[in-house]
Amino acid sequence: MTKKFPKNQNKKWTNEDIKKLKELAKINKTADTPTRIIAIKLWRTESSIYKKAQKLWISLKPTNQSPYWTK
Numbered sequence: 001m002t003k004k005f006p007k008n009q010n011k012k013w014t015n016e017d018i019k020k021l022k023e024l025a026k027i028n029k030t031a032d033t034p035t036r037i038i039a040i041k042l043w044r045t046e047s048s049i050y051k052k053a054q055k056l057w058i059s060l061k062p063t064n065q066s067p068y069w070t071k
Contacts, residue, residue: 013052017042017044018052018056020041020042021038021042021049021052021053021056021058022056022058024038024041024042025038025053025058025059025060028060028061035049035050035060038060
């Protein structure tokens with residue numbers, strides 16, 4: 001069985017892609033959307049989402065999660 005790759009694999013990020021990533025990351029802060037879902041919506045791999053977000057200083061972590069040491 002062959003592995004299916006996202007259709008945007010090896011394509012450059014467009015301004016529209018970056019705008020969508022920023023919007024989805026903003027939604028992620030309140031809705032706790034997994035990065036895998038963001039990757040599916042952008043037709044990219046999870047690792048490419050992480051790399052681009054890190055490069056643009058975009059946080060993918062939701063803000064509604066408390067640290068593990070607090071109750």
